[in-house]
Amino acid sequence: MHFSALWPYLGLPPEKVSFVYWASMLMGYVSDGAYYCRGGFHKFADSLVTGLKQAGGEIYFKSKVSKINVCDNRVQSVLLASGQVIQAETVISNADMLQTVHDMVGKEYFPKRYLSRLQRMQTSCSIFVVYIATDLDLVQAGAHHEAFYYHELNHEVNYNNALQGEVSWMSVTVPTLLDDGLAPKGEHLIVLTALANYDQAENWQQAKADYMKKMLDFADSKINNLKSHILFIEAGSPATMQRYTLNNKGAAYGWAMTPEQVGASRIANKAPIEGLYFAGHWTMPGGGVYGVSYSGVQTAQKVLGLTRQDELWALCASTDGEL
Numbered sequence: 413m414h415f416s417a418l419w420p421y422l423g424l425p426p427e428k429v430s431f432v433y434w435a436s437m438l439m440g441y442v443s444d445g446a447y448y449c450r451g452g453f454h455k456f457a458d459s460l461v462t463g464l465k466q467a468g469g470e471i472y473f474k475s476k477v478s479k480i481n482v483c484d485n486r487v488q489s490v491l492l493a494s495g496q497v498i499q500a501e502t503v504i505s506n507a508d509m510l511q512t513v514h515d516m517v518g519k520e521y522f523p524k525r526y527l528s529r530l531q532r533m534q535t536s537c538s539i540f541v542v543y544i545a546t547d548l549d550l551v552q553a554g555a556h557h558e559a560f561y562y563h564e565l566n567h568e569v570n571y572n573n574a575l576q577g578e579v580s581w582m583s584v585t586v587p588t589l590l591d592d593g594l595a596p597k598g599e600h601l602i603v604l605t606a607l608a609n610y611d612q613a614e615n616w617q618q619a620k621a622d623y624m625k626k627m628l629d630f631a632d633s634k635i636n637n638l639k640s641h642i643l644f645i646e647a648g649s650p651a652t653m654q655r656y657t658l659n660n661k662g663a664a665y666g667w668a669m670t671p672e673q674v675g676a677s678r679i680a681n682k683a684p685i686e687g688l689y690f691a692g693h694w695t696m697p698g699g700g701v702y703g704v705s706y707s708g709v710q711t712a713q714k715v716l717g718l719t720r721q722d723e724l725w726a727l728c729a730s731t732d733g734e735l
């Protein structure tokens with residue numbers, strides 16, 4: 413019961429989530445501990461950018477890829493929405509997989525079996541997030557860095573209620589309790605998170621305010637007086653997640669993390685087109701920051717033809733990052 417209380421981390425309740433993926437996540441916490449990026453999670457992305465630039469890479473921001481051009485079953489180039497064409501023998505996509513296969517490459521380049529397998533895959537649910545700045549003394553209020561609250565003891569019920577649009581569970585995260593540099597003295601940041609079903613609302617722009625209010629009421633019942641100490645509040649709905657990530661229906665973890673869709677059962681890192689690879693939460697091994705980081709390592713090995721991971725690290729060290 414207590415072990416399974418962290419089920420929202422993988423977006424599925426105990427009855428549905430892959431036990432192996434769940435157990436490896438939990439063992440990570442038990443053996444290595446849980447880590448927090450000082451300065452906020454963006455620091456993690458920043459460090460990847462630094463590494464890529466040090467290795468001679470170039471990053472294009474706000475540059476949508478419209479097409480991945482293929483000829484004779486081999487990747488040729490990438491077309492940006494700006495019209496720029498970038499020649500490439502290897503393309504690694506971490507964009508939404510259906511978008512990559514159907515729109516960027518084109519269904520006609522993939523075997524029928526591959527397409528029908530994609531059709532059968534189930535997408536994970538999305539997330540509704542409320543971002544708050546408050547001048548409430550959260551240390552005195554007894555708040556924790558991260559706490560999970562549930563209406564029901566049965567997690568399947570909480571999950572099903574969440575899919576119906578109820579706020580039946582929620583996590584309350586207070587990053588400033590660990591990292592006080594994130595807010596001015598005497599103020600705190602709070603992030604309220606709940607799983608949400610993209611299809612539950614016809615128009616999230618209209619539904620957003622009501623959903624945010626429900627989340628805030630729930631949080632106020634756990635943190636006394638929160639509502640009267642709000643300096644700033646904003647929310648991100650499943651439509652927001654879709655808009656910023658272009659993941660289908662704001663899917664938070666790519667394909668749902670069921671036993672049939674994780675690890676070796678997820679879509680392989682190498683596509684059936686020469687030079688096309690996948691990284692991220694739509695491919696092996698699975699979703700979440702750890703899973704997608706690992707998929708990046710796996711895919712790098714495949715591109716370089718290295719069977720063992722230590723060969724990759726040795727190569728990185730010997731070339732000073734320049735591959």
Ligand SMILES: Cc1cc2nc3c(=O)[nH]c(=O)nc-3n(C[C@H](O)[C@H](O)[C@H](O)COP(=O)(O)OP(=O)(O)OC[C@H]3O[C@@H](n4cnc5c(N)ncnc54)[C@H](O)[C@@H]3O)c2cc1C
Nearest residue numbers: 476477506507539656657658664665692693699700701704
């Ligand atoms: C609100 C929220 C909270 C989460 N919290 C956690 C957590 O606490 N811990 C955890 O482990 N996981 C968490 N997850 C899940 C985790 O964030 C994802 O599994 C992970 O970030 C996926 O990484 P990715 O690289 O596969 O894809 P993404 O992070 O979705 O990145 C895909 C990128 O591709 C870009 N893109 C898409 N299409 C195109 C295109 N055509 N051209 C150019 N660029 C394109 C997008 O803009 C985006 O930047 C959370 C997810 C959400 C939504």
